[in-house]
């Protein structure tokens with residue numbers, strides 16, 4: 001098994017201009033999101049969202065609703081620190097059999113998640129929020145990618161846990177980790193699985209002026225996604 005956390009070459013890594021040539025700010029501490037943006041040719045600065053942007057789980061929330069809400073909250077948590085800028089935030093979870101799998105708290109939690117995913121179809125959802133501070137307008141969108149995990153033995157799970165590659169990854173598994181345990185079903189977005197749907201991001205930037213909503217009208221709620 002490879003033990004590199006570098007991203008493999010991915011499809012769909014091209015950039016769109018930032019509306020009104022605003023400076024782009026990535027409100028994320030995820031190394032994968034920064035790597036994807038760099039690989040696509042974006043110039044940006046990084047200002048990670050507050051940790052408390054991810055607290056407060058609503059028990060009846062679906063995975064797409066959760067990632068939309070968290071992406072919005074992450075963007076909101078950095079907005080006041082910036083003048084005229086386009087803020088980009090995202091949140092990623094896996095969803096399997098009705099369970100939402102976020103980042104594991106520890107090794108045993110990671111082992112449980114891998115046992116849940118073993119041999120099963122599941123989805124990875126990433127919520128993306130683009131927030132233009134200048135006009136106080138934002139857009140939140142969610143992309144789903146369907147995946148198939150092969151059956152994992154306890155030995156495979158323990159060996160993977162020993163690499164520590166599960167740390168900080170939703171569902172305790174990195175699609176990019178260099179083994180062939182997991183496959184995308186039906187040609188979905190690879191970059192979405194790794195934390196930022198680059199194809200959708202480009203579309204959102206290209207259409208920002210026609211799709212973004214004013215922040216006041218939203219009253220801090222996030223839209224329900226169709227995904």
Ligand SMILES: Cc1cn([C@H]2C[C@H](O)[C@@H](COP(=O)(O)OP(=O)(O)OP(=O)(O)O)O2)c(=O)[nH]c1=O
Nearest residue numbers: 028029030091092169170173174175193194195
């Ligand atoms: C499913 C999957 C997720 N991930 C990562 C992407 C995200 O970094 C992470 C999910 O956690 P997030 O909470 O979405 O993001 P983060 O905590 O890393 O960063 P921030 O909140 O500052 O934006 O899981 C992979 O790297 N590979 C995968 O295959």
